[in-house]
Amino acid sequence: MDLKTNQHNVTAWVNDYSDIMYGYVVQRVKDTDTAKDLLQETFLAAWRNVEKYNGDASVKTWLFTILKNKIIDHYRKVSNRHTEELAAGEKDNDSYYFDHTGHWTKETYPSDWGNIPLESKEFYAILGSGIKKLKEVQAAVFTMKYLDGMESEEICKVLNITASNYWVLIHRAKVQLRAYLEVNWLVR
Amino acid sequence: MGISCKQATDYISKKEEGKITIWQRYQLWRHLAECYLCKRFEKQNQQIHTCITEHKHEDNHEKLPQEDKNSILQALENAEKDEA
Numbered sequence: 001m002d003l004k005t006n007q008h009n010v011t012a013w014v015n016d017y018s019d020i021m022y023g024y025v026v027q028r029v030k031d032t033d034t035a036k037d038l039l040q041e042t043f044l045a046a047w048r049n050v051e052k053y054n055g056d057a058s059v060k061t062w063l064f065t066i067l068k069n070k071i072i073d074h075y076r077k078v079s080n081r082h083t084e085e086l087a088a089g090e091k092d093n094d095s096y097y098f099d100h101t102g103h104w105t106k107e108t109y110p111s112d113w114g115n116i117p118l119e120s121k122e123f124y125a126i127l128g129s130g131i132k133k134l135k136e137v138q139a140a141v142f143t144m145k146y147l148d149g150m151e152s153e154e155i156c157k158v159l160n161i162t163a164s165n166y167w168v169l170i171h172r173a174k175v176q177l178r179a180y181l182e183v184n185w186l187v188r
Numbered sequence: 189m190g191i192s193c194k195q196a197t198d199y200i201s202k203k204e205e206g207k208i209t210i211w212q213r214y215q216l217w218r219h220l221a222e223c224y225l226c227k228r229f230e231k232q233n234q235q236i237h238t239c240i241t242e243h244k245h246e247d248n249h250e251k252l253p254q255e256d257k258n259s260i261l262q263a264l265e266n267a268e269k270d271e272a
Contacts, residue, residue: 007268014260023248039252040260047264094194102192110228116235124243127236146240152205171198178232 006050014043017063024064027128028071028143030136038074042067072158075140079159082137097175108179113186123185130180138173145170191215196226200233 018039026035045066046053053062097108104110116123131139140159144150150158156166191199199216202208208216220227 007264011261011264014257014264018257018260019251020247022252023250026250027248036252036256039256040263043260044263044267047267098192098194102194104193104225110225110232112228113232113235116239118235118239118242121243124239127239146237147244152207167198167201170201174201174233174236175197175229177236178229181232181236 006053007047010043010047010050013046013059013063017060018043020060021063021067025067025071028147029074030132030139034074038067038070042070045070075144076159078136078140079161082135083161094172097179110178111182111186113182116185123181126181126184127177130177130184133180134173134176138169138176141166141169142173142177190222191219193219193223193226196220196223197229200226200230204233204237 021042022035022039025038026032029035029038042063046063049066053059057065095105097105099105131142134142137159141155144155144158145152152163152166152170155161156163161169196216196219199208199212203213203216220230
């Protein structure tokens with residue numbers, strides 16, 4: 001097949017795969033606009049590099065490989081922005097959750113959840129919206145770790161952060177997410 | 189003097205990933221023996237983890253709106269024109 005025919009295939013792939021790819025990316029980034037941008041970049045990259053597609057993998061797998069790389073690039077940008085913010089003196093604030101001695105503040109005492117129906121789709125949906133409420137860089141770390149099962153060393157390498165940066169980010173993400181679930185799940 | 193709740197919750201994450209020293213593990217164990225708040229945190233943290241593991245492979249059926257498909261197709265068309 002010549003290049004032109006191949007490029008026309010990409011158009012067909014938009015119809016075949018954009019829904020499933022959108023479902024994947026929208027769970028991993030902050031908002032739908034970012035998800036749509038990354039998806040469009042993915043199809044443009046596929047179009048430009050279509051001669052590299054050699055048919056070894058399925059089209060779907062190939063497109064997902066490009067998409068995953070785009071998501072990682074996006075996370076890296078978010079992480080760089082965060083590092084710049086920190087360098088500019090903008091500090092994350094833990095004092096809402098822990099007092100100066102490091103004890104839980106009264107307002108954020110974890111309460112007893114009783115039995116959470118972990119299989120419940122509703123609980124998972126609230127969890128998903130809680131992740132989107134995190135700072136973008138925290139959400140990126142949390143998603144890589146828990147949704148994509150990446151090891152912390154790998155995450156640090158991809159985001160170009162130190163291990164101690166990683167632990168601070170994951171700690172804050174967990175503390176905030178727990179508090180969000182407590183408010184939004186228990187007090188329904 | 190034992191560790192604080194802030195440290196304990198951090199150690200809980202490290203323990204989960206197997207990145208905790210024996211001394212930290214001991215300190216955490218001492219803390220959790222007396223702090224029901226951090227014990228709750230630990231349990232809830234595991235529940236969150238389990239919940240994600242159970243659901244993460246489910247397809248998200250959110251669809252890309254047709255107008256956004258059209259704009260991707262338009263972008264491809266433009267790329268083609270630019271190349272020509």
